[in-house]
Amino acid sequence: MSTDHFDGEFPIVVEGLKNQFGSHVIHEGLDLKVRRGEILGVVGGSGTGKSVLMRSIIGLQQPSAGRIEVLGQLVDDDSEGDEVDIRSRWGVLFQGGALFSTLTVAENIEVPLKQFHPEIGPELRREIALFKVRLSGLPPEAADKYPSELSGGMKKRAGLARALALDPELLFLDEPTAGLDPIGAAAFDTLTSELQDTLGHTVFLITHDLDTLYEICDRVAVIADKRVIAVGTIPELLALDHPWIQEYFNGPRGRAAKASQHRAKAMDKLAKAGE
Numbered sequence: 001m002s003t004d005h006f007d008g009e010f011p012i013v014v015e016g017l018k019n020q021f022g023s024h025v026i027h028e029g030l031d032l033k034v035r036r037g038e039i040l041g042v043v044g045g046s047g048t049g050k051s052v053l054m055r056s057i058i059g060l061q062q063p064s065a066g067r068i069e070v071l072g073q074l075v076d077d078d079s080e081g082d083e084v085d086i087r088s089r090w091g092v093l094f095q096g097g098a099l100f101s102t103l104t105v106a107e108n109i110e111v112p113l114k115q116f117h118p119e120i121g122p123e124l125r126r127e128i129a130l131f132k133v134r135l136s137g138l139p140p141e142a143a144d145k146y147p148s149e150l151s152g153g154m155k156k157r158a159g160l161a162r163a164l165a166l167d168p169e170l171l172f173l174d175e176p177t178a179g180l181d182p183i184g185a186a187a188f189d190t191l192t193s194e195l196q197d198t199l200g201h202t203v204f205l206i207t208h209d210l211d212t213l214y215e216i217c218d219r220v221a222v223i224a225d226k227r228v229i230a231v232g233t234i235p236e237l238l239a240l241d242h243p244w245i246q247e248y249f250n251g252p253r254g255r256a257a258k259a260s261q262h263r264a265k266a267m268d269k270l271a272k273a274g275e
Contacts, residue, residue: 011036011170011202012057017066019052026052028226030066039196039203040231041213044223045244050206051095053223054172057204058092071169088116090170091163095178097155099147105133105158106143112165128165136161137191153184157191164195171196173205177212185209189216210249222248 012034019026026049034040044050055061057068059075068075073086091112099108109129113120120128133143136157147155156176163171176192177185193216196203207213213220214234221231224244230237237245 009036010034011071012204013067013069014053014057015067017053017056017068018064019049019056019061020064025226027063030223030227032221032228032231034202034204035219036202037196037200038218039192039205039216041217041220042204042206042223043208043213043220043248048223048226050223051174054092054174054204054206058090058172059087088112088166089168090172091166091168092172093156093159093163093174093176095174097147097159099155099158099162101147104144104146105138105150105161106130108147108158109133109162109165112162116166129161132161132164133158135164135195137187152179153188156180156188160191164199167199169201171201171203173203173207175206175208177207177209182211185211186215192216 010033014030014032017027017030030053042050042053052061056063057070057075070086071089100111106126106129109132110125113125113128130140130143133140138154138157138161142150142154142158147158150158173192177188180188189212192203205217219232220234220237221228222237222245224242229242230240230245234249238249
């Protein structure tokens with residue numbers, strides 16, 4: 001294990017990453033540093049490997065080359081003991097929630113508790129699960145429901161509750177608002193932001209939702225040309241002349257998201273002025 005890069009400022013450091021499937025190269029020379037305590041949005045066109053990058057960082061995808069450090073520990077096949085320890089320090093919300101269909105919401109939340117803290121008894125596990133249900137914004141009765149009994153938005157929140165089970169330092173969210181209606185997506189964005197403010201975790205958030213990027217992300221990393229071509233605030237990205245960045249942020253949906261943010265800020269100012 002090396003801690004050359006880890007000084008607390010960057011809990012995630014990716015250097016020279018290469019991912020490929022057969023002859024198809026997904027990433028080549030990809031570098032990325034994620035700052036502690038930020039919500040980093042990760043965007044890119046279809047097939048650019050956003051989810052592959054996340055899976056590499058959490059050890060589910062073995063890269064062809066490169067170096068990944070998470071919280072000062074190398075993520076690779078030769079450090080299994082470290083990986084088991086470090087996996088208890090992050091939570092992951094996969095696309096669609098990825099809940100176990102034969103388990104209730106509470107039982108899903110208890111899975112990582114059983115895995116990493118077998119010393120915790122059933123009663124305390126249940127109490128923790130119920131707390132995470134409330135923390136995710138679900139009603140208490142959702143704890144004993146099965147995934148098939150939940151709406152799409154509730155499944156997302158249940159998946160988030162499980163991701164929060166171990167009080168993680170890092171939170172990985174893969175397309176958390178995909179498939180949600182605008183109201184549900186906005187509510188999930190608000191929840192994500194509030195949890196980050198309260199719990200202080202670092203959020204790695206894959207999304208194509210421009211409203212999410214404008215509303216809650218501190219910085220945005222853009223994947224194109226098999227690497228991260230830029231990382232910065234949206235105004236900083238808009239100052240670049242890369243064609244994909246310009247098309248993405250200045251296209252019709254980008255302009256609508258920007259206008260929506262301006263309206264929201266204007267309304268907030270009016271509300272504060274009237275207090």
